[in-house]
Amino acid sequence: MAVPKRKTSKAKRDSRRAPNMRMIAPGLSVCPQCHSPKLPHRVCPVCNYYDGKKVIED
Numbered sequence: 001m002a003v004p005k006r007k008t009s010k011a012k013r014d015s016r017r018a019p020n021m022r023m024i025a026p027g028l029s030v031c032p033q034c035h036s037p038k039l040p041h042r043v044c045p046v047c048n049y050y051d052g053k054k055v056i057e058d
């Protein structure tokens with residue numbers, strides 16, 4: 001069985017795992033208006049924006 005010659009450095013190990021360190025849970029997107037997590041294809045509950053327009057006036 002092939003064995004690594006060198007111990008993997010912390011930088012190499014952490015950069016390998018970096019794509020998994022996403023701040024947004026699966027099934028969520030980020031509001032382009034206020035950058036808070038929101039459900040995709042739905043009006044943002046924080047800023048009431050959808051497709052760049054405020055769709056709910058309060």
Ligand SMILES: [Zn+2]
Nearest residue numbers: 031034044047
């Ligand atoms: Zn928003």
